[in-house]
Amino acid sequence: MVFYNKMIKVCGTLLIVSILFGCSSGDNFDPKTAEIVGEEKAELTLPPNVPPPIDRDHATKLVVNMEVTEEEKRLADGVTYTMWTFGGEVPGKFIRAREGDMIEFHLQNHPDNKLPHNIDLHAVNGPGGGAESTFTAPGRETVFTFRALNPGLYVYHCATAPVGMHIANGMYGLILIEPAEGLSEVDQEYYVMQSEFYTEGDYGERGLQPFDMDRAIKEDPEYVVFNGSVGSTTGDNAITSNPGDDVRLFVGNGGPNLTSSFHVIGEIFDRVHYEGGDRIQKNVQTTSVPAGGSAIVEFETEVPGDYILVDHAIFRAFNKGALATLSVSGEEDENIYTGQQLEQVYQPEGGAVQTIPQEKREEPAAQTIEERIERGKSVYSSVCQSCHMKDGSGIEGAFPPVAKSDYLNENPDRGISAIVHGLSGEITVNGETYDGVMPRQNLTNEEVANVTTYLLNSFDNEGGRVTPEDVERVREEGPIE
Known part of the structure; x- marks a missing residue:
């Protein structure tokens, strides 16, 4: 982060160059x-919120109180995990201080906890980042003080042995040391932190999941998530803005192992303070955030819509949980983005785009329901599985489940319609609302009948049979709401 105005002497005069912040007493x-x-008690916030910008023009004594708790918490729907937390949630509470502040840090280990803990703040200049001074047994409190010398965005984490296990169980967060002259003003600020969970059970396996040390050592997590759990920052919990807003994301990576390729689908970062420091890169599509590192990304939200935050190591996003949503509400601006203007059949052999019926491929007719189910399984594996998952569970906050699906069981024609006409807008499946887009699939009536029959007879659905004639009827009747 560019925290200082740089003084450059040119021809015996001083040329003040301000890269990000205006001239100031800093x-x-x-x-x-x-x-x-004076003295202040620090305001701490849970993700995705951050404390308000610091408006004072002087250093102060800042008292930070951080309580460690060990709690069973949600990791995904139906999946829980015993998380070790700084402040009751994962990631831990966001700390905001000013360059030059004298920070008096209080670490409290709740009496109900089973283990000792400490804290290593990367913003500290001193042994262990404070870890040596804060080894704290259950039911005890430790205190140390440090001067905030280096402005930037820093990770903090537990450093009690085994360090990797304490981090993997949720003990990490961010501390921002604002420059003396402050940060540039923006409309929205949010806290987003990526991390991994190493569970004995596979992704989505229900129940309380223990930590798996072998998977952690192999760096093979079952979950890679934003803000502590799958879907934590989607749906009603999405972060928000309006067109024309300047948005600043404080992005951290607790690790403990993987580097994040942080990306917002549909946005370009106007400025990236990479690795949380004073260098700025402009017009960035994806930025690397190392384990135990951070970045500050800033961009303007130009047009309304849902923008998906991902780790662009993309299977982590759609198969391990690294998804969050920025929901932008407001007026459309077709000068920036029109949305879809045309959808029609493309026939390359005709040398032009033509509005003619979809090309029909020959597909041998299934003779029995068993044969139809078997062929439908093949279609599902090649066309549907990447979004709706091998077990039909879907991806929380993004793609609805086809397993035990009330949406499908109540009216199989809905499934046919989604395949042959596509689907957009809100739908409710098993009590959860999804608002996305499913493109129309280029499948024959026979293929659609096969895959829909497979779905009805798989994943604990209620059974049934769909014929090519059913598919043709739905094609002719049009999309089903």
Whole structure:
């Protein structure tokens, strides 16, 4: 992050170059000797929220109280995990301080906890980042003080042995040291932190899941998530903005192992303060955030819609949970983005795009329901499985389940319609609302009958049989709401 105005001497004069922040008294500021004025209790926030920007023009004594708790919490629908937390949630509470502040840090280990814990703040200049001073047994409190010398966005985490296990169980968060002259003003600020969970059970396996050390050592997590759980920042919990807003995301990576390829689908980062430091890269599509590292990304949201935050190591997003949503509400601007203007059949042999019926492929007719189910399984594996998953569970917050699906069981024609006409807008499946787009699939009536019959007779659905004649009827009747 560019925290200072840089003074450059040119021809005996001083040319003040301000890259991000305007001219201020911070030009000659020395955080080591800054006068400490007064005392404040730090306001701490849980993700995705951040405390308000600091509006004081002086350093102060800042008292931070952080309680460690060990709690069974939701990891995914039907899946729980015993998480070790800084402040009751994963990731831990966001700390916001100012360059030059004298930070008095109190670490409290709840009496109900079973293990000792400590904290290593990457913003600290001192042994262990504070870990040596904060080894805290259950029912005890430790205190140490440090001066905030280096502005930037820093990770904090537990460093009690085995360190990797304490981090993998949820003990990480972010601390922002604002520059003396402050940050540029934006409309929205949010806290997003990626991390991994290593469970004995496979992804989506229900129940309380224990930590798996072998998977952790092999760096093979079952879950890669934003803000502590699958779907934590989607649906009603999505972060929000309006067209024309300047948005700042404080992005961290608790790891403990993987580097994140952080990306917002449909946006370009106007500025990236990469690795949380003072260098800025402009017009960035995807930025790397190392384990134990951070980045600050800033961009304007131009047009309304849902923008998906992902780790662009893309199977982590759609198969392990690294998805979040930025929901932008407001007026359309077709000068920036029109949405779909045309959808029609393309016939390359005709040398032009033509509005003629979809090309029909010959597909041998299934003779029995067993044969139809078997062929439908093949269609599902090649066309549907990447979104709706091998077990039909879908992807929380993104793609609805086809397993035990009330949407499908109540009216199989809905499934046919979604395949042959596509589907967009809100639908409710098993009590959860999904708002996305499913494109029309280029499948024959026979193939659609096969895959729909397979779905009805798989994944604990209620059974049934769909024929090519049923598919043709739905094609002619049009989309089903």
